């Protein structure tokens with residue numbers, strides 16, 4: 001089976017009702033990223049950070065995967081599909097995708113503030129002061145904050161390099177190292193981009209640009225990729 005690697009961002013979840021970051025009305029219009037998503041924020045105002053992620057986790061319980069998520073899951077019948085997502089929601093999982101790498105963490109998980117290898121599921125939607133790891137230390141959101149290393153990038157790079165087809169969907173390609181993954185594809189590998197806007201630097205790339213929302217663009221993509229790459 002041909003390897004289809006998908007680099008997704010918040011835009012794929014927009015039509016499920018989850019806010020993006022840099023669009024009009026995006027999260028970073030309302031919150032100062034350094035006050036809710038950085039190690040210093042955790043040191044200075046732990047309750048605000050916990051509240052920011054608790055509210056997003058609570059909202060996640062009332063949204064559902066959309067046709068873009070389910071379309072990608074269905075492609076597993078014809079392709080070896082590897083999702084590499086910048087999203088911390090679980091919509092790819094709930095849509096049925098089986099191979100998902102979260103570059104920036106997972107909203108529904110927590111990790112020990114001392115032993116970062118210790119990761120656990122959050123029961124319900126609230127992570128509170130006093131929720132402790134097995135070692136007795138405060139649990140924190142299992143999210144990669146600004147200024148922290150994206151350790152999963154080391155696993156993502158070889159996955160992109162082995163791709164036969166690369167799909168970029170719903171990301172502004174503003175944030176590195178995730179945005180740099182596209183440079184690790186082999187030179188002859190076709191790149192498709194689905195986005196109603198114009199991701200960073202896309203004009204300088206040789207791509208098939210489907211300038212549509214995820215749920216509409218996925219239909220075009222599936223038709224194209226089945227015609228071009230299954231024949």
Ligand code: APR
Nearest residue numbers: 009010011014020021022023086170171172175197213214
């Ligand atoms: N369908 C597809 N794409 C969409 C849709 C939609 N319905 N709506 C918006 N988009 C596109 C926007 O045009 C934009 O290109 O999704 C992208 C969203 O970009 P950002 O808000 O920058 O989100 P993202 O690229 O995922 O951000 C990357 O930045 O703040 C950090 O950790 C955070 O993982 C996040 C990272």
